Amino acid sequence: MIDINFGSLFTIELLHSYYKDQLCPDFSISPSNQTARTLGGHQIIARQYFNQLITEVNSTGKVSPPKPFTAIETGAQFTFFMQLNNPVFFNYTNLSSAAPNKIYYFTNRNNNISNGKTFLSGKIAAYSAANTYAPGDLASNDTGTIYRAIGSSKPGNIFNLTNANHWVAVDKNQYLSETDALQWMPSISVYQLGSPQPSVNISVLGYNSITTTYTQSVFSKTIAFANPASLFTLDLSFLQPGKYSLTVNGTQQWIYINDELNDSKTFAVIDIFHDTAPVSCSLLDGSGALLSPAPHYCIYFLNRATIWKYILASKQSGNINDTANLYHFANPASIITSLTPIPLSNKALNLKLTLNNHDYSPIACADPQRLVTITKGTDTYPCSEIFLNF
Known part of the structure; x- marks a missing residue:
């Protein structure tokens, strides 16, 4: 007789302050094709229950602490796609409307821990008098409280977070914002330049697991054209699916590469990594055993x-x-x-x-x-x- 014991690996919870119970029912979450194969190979089950994605792994349940039967290697990546099911979602959510090829990107590499939760969105930036803010923009103070702009402010003015005519406190949760948005690009695309150029300098930076920043050079190339060109074919098909920093002729942008999105209308991508650092990426302990409690990640939407x-x-x-x-x-x-x-x-x-x-x-x-x-x-x-x- 074979004992089968499943232990919790990680959970992802979707929350929304529009709902009185805060539970967000507006999305379907599914694994990428590569992740589906990874899950199967590691005997991991991933199922969505209402607003949560719950993953469990076949483990040595009678051994304490339990370990996955199939070891999960450092650097393992689990990618999930979020499909939006509610057409009115943007009306009551503090986000701008969907734009062509724009997706939101969530990952535990953001190491965004606040208010007793681990958030997959990026950290809300601290208020700066040098920035321009419009109604709906978010900023944080030095104690981690998030504020929503209710009036505009421009560099050099005195409309800081204490000005009740321009800001209102929300709470200490970390909400997603437009800073979590990336430009989705197919691995081979036609890149439009602003004007005809004699050449292009291309630089692509990926994630550096040692510094936990996007500083790892993965591609650098200069292309000279026979005649000034306003577009060219950008081939990034050698890159693994994921988030990158792309700079072309000095113009930088954050991009997401994954050809599985070619025929889908994906709202967001979730990447869960098993890394040694930062702490939010630890799915297992140093011995390879399941954590107790297992990591519980949150994506929190703010109401409009x-x-x-x-x-x-x-x-x-x-x-x-x-x-x-x-x-x-x-x-x-x-x-x-x-x-x-x-x-x-x-x-x-x-x-x-x-x-x-x-x-x-x-x-x-x-x-x-x-x-x-x-x-x-x-x-x-x-x-x-x-x-x-x-």
Whole structure:
């Protein structure tokens, strides 16, 4: 009789602050073709359960601590694709809309540990007075608290994180942002130059496992053209699928190479590595045994904040107030707007409408199905219009 004992290898959890339970049900997660073969060869099962991807490996369960029957080598890579199933997702998520060939890239090599969680997104950068911020942008302070911009700021101004007219604190979770976006490129592509050039200098940097940075030169070449050219064929087919830094004639960009994405509409790629460093990449202990508890990785989406515009059918002036006193409105009016953006959520706020000396509560909250834009001062915001039959 053969004993089969499966132990937990790692778990990936999708969270979203739009949902009242924070659990994000909007994606399907599947392994790449190469990873499917790797999983099979190592007797690893990967299954999605609602908002989690759970992996378990056949192990020596009666030996303490248990080890995988098939050793997982240092440098092992497990790649998964995230397919978006909800067409309204971008309406209630603090991200810009999908762009051609743009994907989000998540990996435990980011070593992003905060608030008791290990995040697969990159770290939110600290606030800098030298940067330009638009409504919706994120920044962190020196204690790790994440702030959302509710007003624009430019280099040299005084609109730092303490300015409540320009920033609002969120929490200490690490949310994905546009800094996690990469340009997907096929391994052989036609590269467009801005103008005809006599030659191109190409440099590609990959991940350096010693420095844990993208500083490892994997390709460098100069191509001279017979005549100035505005495009050329870029052949990177010798590279392993993954993230790279590509520089062409001094212009750098982050790219992702994987020809499995040729015919898919992939929202994001997740790369889980078993490396000796950083600590977030350790799937096993120094003896090759399973960790207890097993690594639990998070991808956290932040809900979009919009200006809420209430339109009263009676065209009479009314007042809307938040009983929790968190959000405020331009009262009284027949078209009442919030003074600041309000995060969208499927957990309703307790708002009260006062009209003709009568109180109506609760009233409808913003629906992510409908978004327009509104200009307040010099900033343009997404706007949620809510029609009230009063």
